Amino acid sequence: MCAQKLPEGFVFLSDVDATIQTELRYLSNNNFIGKTVDGYYDNCLIVTKETADALHKVQTILAKKGLSLKIFDAYRPQQAVDHFVKWAKVLQDTLMKKEYYPQVPKSELFNRGYIASKSGHTRGSTVDLTIINLKTSKELDMGSPYDFFGVQSHPNYKNISENQKKNRFYLREIMLANTFKPYDYEWWHFTLRNEPFPKTYFNFPIKD
Ligand SMILES: C[C@@H](N)C(=O)N[C@H](C)C(=O)O
Ligand SMILES: [Zn+2]
Numbered sequence: 001m002c003a004q005k006l007p008e009g010f011v012f013l014s015d016v017d018a019t020i021q022t023e024l025r026y027l028s029n030n031n032f033i034g035k036t037v038d039g040y041y042d043n044c045l046i047v048t049k050e051t052a053d054a055l056h057k058v059q060t061i062l063a064k065k066g067l068s069l070k071i072f073d074a075y076r077p078q079q080a081v082d083h084f085v086k087w088a089k090v091l092q093d094t095l096m097k098k099e100y101y102p103q104v105p106k107s108e109l110f111n112r113g114y115i116a117s118k119s120g121h122t123r124g125s126t127v128d129l130t131i132i133n134l135k136t137s138k139e140l141d142m143g144s145p146y147d148f149f150g151v152q153s154h155p156n157y158k159n160i161s162e163n164q165k166k167n168r169f170y171l172r173e174i175m176l177a178n179t180f181k182p183y184d185y186e187w188w189h190f191t192l193r194n195e196p197f198p199k200t201y202f203n204f205p206i207k208d
Pocket of ligand 1: 147
């Protein structure tokens with residue numbers, strides 16, 4: 001149960017739409033660092049109220065087609081971003097390189113736009129997500145996995161199948177139609193247009 005006191009303007013997504021699936025990857029070891037990230041202590045997905053309302057609209061459209069959103073990350077405390085920055089400086093720690101950034105030197109992950117030291121996530125109105133099929137519970141094939149850092153994850157990457165392009169395009173269209181903007185380097189990353197806290201980088205931890 002997610003019950004921590006949140007700053008004004010933030011909500012638990014499950015209080016707005018409990019049908020949206022979530023898998024907070026930075027709470028687990030299954031992420032590009034290979035460890036739980038600082039600031040993630042509970043499986044509670046937090047966003048600004050405006051973001052939750054917009055996601056609920058997307059979910060309502062998807063549900064009619066037997067689909068659902070699956071969210072991997074949303075509000076991200078600044079201490080988590082600081083953890084990424086600290087991790088990036090330890091160049092010999094390449095535990096998860098094979099799965100997450102096989103073709104990009106670790107020293108380039110920030111320069112090439114795959115991780116930010118001032119992240120929209122920390123402002124509470126950015127989300128990393130995909131679409132799943134409700135019948136199979138499987139993610140639609142987007143041509144690269146979540147947080148795969150490489151050109152293959154650029155939304156306009158050409159060398160993927162027609163079906164993978166169609167799935168990426170569908171996700172992008174439905175998000176853009178519901179007041180989100182895309183990101184040039186990652187097909188899964190979207191930020192709410194007119195976000196309520198465009199200049200504030202929050203640092204409260206995610207705990208219940
Ligand atoms: C780390 C990845 N999931 C992501 O969100 N990247 C962008 C650039 C960010 O860190 O804001
Ligand atoms: Zn992101």
